[in-house]
Amino acid sequence: MNPTDFSLPSGATGATGATGAPGARGVASQQPLSFIAVLKARPEAREALCDALRALVLPTRQEPGCLDYQLFELTDEPGTFYMRESFMDELALEAHRETAHFQAFAARLEPWLAEPLRVIRLQHIA
Template sequence: MQDIVYVVAKLQARAGKEEALRKLIEPVIEPTRQEKGCRRYSVMQDRQNPAVITLLEEWDTEADLDTHLALPHLQKIFAELKDVLGAPPDIVRYKEIG
């Protein structure tokens, strides 16, 4: 059985930075979906609070996810997120147990 890595990442934009957050994330959606090991990369905006964007991800392996996170364009985005987030990102890696 493959040990798929599930990720839920919740990002909360600072007031007035909602659009800036979307503009940072949108360009990486399709390229990420093409990466080795990416099974799912869904980006959603909270209907009740548009300042919150949640990413749901599934990766074949921890190594695939770690490779994704180390890519230069993602490192650049991580640095830029500091200017638009109102709270630290809430990122959790999960494994399926049933």
């Protein structure tokens, strides 16, 4: 999968959720887009991937449409990273994918991965 398309439901693996929900008056309202990107590093590429992911955090958090951008590493699987992301809407997500910092990351990503990037779309329940 192309990392620049990672958030699109048609290219993602894993669970998908709706982006809209009934509003207080029964009218659909736009919910933020939320998902978790799962990136598993090759053993020799763990540090490089971790550093590159860390470098994405601050500039992404400063994007106008970014609501949440948190990096985690599994404690029982070092080298497996979860990036929890939330954007205001599809336009904000598209703007993120077009930033120089994301494009630079996406261009270097593939050799670091032990398996394809996995994206889990989330639907906020409560």
